[in-house]
Amino acid sequence: MTRFNAFNLLKNAMSGHKNWTEQWPDSQPKSEYDVVIVGAGGHGLGAAYYLAKEHGITNIAVIDKGWLGGGNTGRNTTIIRSNYLYDESQRLFDHSVDLWQGLSQELNYNVMYSNRGCLMLAHTVHDVQSFKRHVHANRLNGVDNRWLTPEECKEYCPPINIAKDARYPVMGGALQERAGTARHDAVAWGYARGAAARGVDIIQNCAVTAIRRNAGGSVAGVETEKGFIKAKKVAVSASGHNSMVMATAGVRLPLESMPLQALVSEPVKPIFPCVVMSNAVHAYCSQSDKGELVIGSGTDQYVSYSQRGGLPLIEHTIAAISEVFPIFNRMRMLRKWGGITDNTPDRSPIIGKTPVQNLYVNCGWGTGGFKATPGSAHVFAYTIAKDEPHPINAPFTLERFRTGRLIDEAAAAAVAH
C-alpha cells in the first residue's frame, strides 16, 4: 500500500499519476480463515481493520455479495451524531464520534469528516420538553449538546423559517456541535485499504449462501457462490439481509427490513452550514461538499428488500422541507434511492455473541448505522477477538429481548436517526 503524503503525491505527479498501485487487491477465497466476516460495508470492513490492527488477527476474509460499500454504506445521508437519550446509547455513539475525530489520520485516507454541527428542531411543546431532556441527559454524560432559542437556531442556520405563523413553527432546537457528516464511500474505502494492507482478503461479488455448523453446534464455516470456506469464527454484518443469513445458522432475530429513502438536489453554492433534523415532521437535510442538498426521510412502513420505497414518503418529506426551509421550495431534485435497513423493536442495535458458538452478529442498526461505523466496528472486533463483549456493547445483546432489558430509543422520541 502506498501511503498518501506530500512526497508520494509529488513523486507520482512526475509520472503523470499513472503509477499509483491498487488500493486493495481483488482477492479470491482461500479454503480456511480464522475469521470470516459476512458483509463488506463500513461495519464489516472496519471490524476486519480493528481485528488486524488491535488484536493481531490477520487471517480474515470479508465477503460481500456485491461490491464493497455498495449497500447501506453508500446509501445513507452521512449524518454523524451522538445525542441519544439513554446512557448505553450515548456511550456507544459517542465512542464512535470520538473515533471519527481522528479517522482520516488513523486510516491515512481522507474520510472528509466535517463536524459542522447537527441541529434538531422542536416544533411543539412536547418536542421542547423531550429535546431539553435529551440535552440534560447528554450533559450529565459529558456528551456535547445544548439548547438554542429560535433566534439562535436562525443565526446558526439562516435558511430555517422561524416565522411564528409557519406551518411547523420553530420553538427552539438542540445543537450538537461535535456532530456532522463524512464522505460515506471513503469510510468503506479507507477501512478496506487499511485492512487489505494488513493481510485481510476482501472478496467481492461472492454471496454467502449459508452458514454451516459442526455436529456439536459450533460454527464450521460458510457456503458461498465460490464454494465452502472453513472458518474458526464467523461474524455477520449484512445490514438488511442479516435475518436471511442468520436464519441459515438457525438463529432467529428480532428484525424487520424496511426501505429508507433519501434524495439529493441539484448542486448549488454553499448555503446550508450544518445538519438540520426535524423529527416531528420527519425530514432531515444537509449540504454535501459537492453542493447537493442531501435529504432523508423515515422508513417506508412495510417490510421490503426492493431498495426502492414508495413515493408518498418522498412527497411527505419534501413537503416538510419546503415548509421548514421555504428558500428551497423551487429546488429541483436529481436522484432518489432506498437502502434496506434492519430495524429492532427498541431501535437499538444488537452487537455481540449468538446462541451459536463462534458466531457473532452486528445488526439492527436500523436507520442510524452510518454514524456508528467506527465505534461499532471497534467494539465488534473486540467481541470477536475476545469472545466476550466490550463494556460499551455489553448491553446491546440479543439476550435483551428475552430478559426484557431493552434500550428503548424508539420511545425516546428522537427516532429519526
Place this chain on the structure above:
Amino acid sequence: MLLIHCPYCNETLPEVEFAYASEAHIARPAKPSDVSDEDWAEFLFMRSNVKGPLYERWRHIHGCGRFFNAVRDTVTDKFLTTYKAGDPRPDLSSLTEGLK
C-alpha cells in the same frame, strides 16, 4: 405507490389509505402464565423477515378500519393476494404459479 385490495371493501386503493401491521399468523399464547421467557421473546419480537412471499397484516385505517391479511413478495413489492382476518393461510404454491 402500492395499490392494495381491501377484502372487506372489495376495492383496490392507494397505499396511503392503509397502515402496515407486520407479520401475520402470529397467535397470542392461549395461556400467558405458562409461557417461558424464550417463547415470549419469540411471540413479541422474533420475526421471519422473509425475502420473498411474506404473510403480513394491513389495516384499512382510512377506510373500513379493519385488519386483513396479505401475501406480498418483498423483493418486488407485488401483492399475491389479500384475504380476511381469520381465514386460513393460503397455499403459497398456488399463488406463485401465476407468476411463472
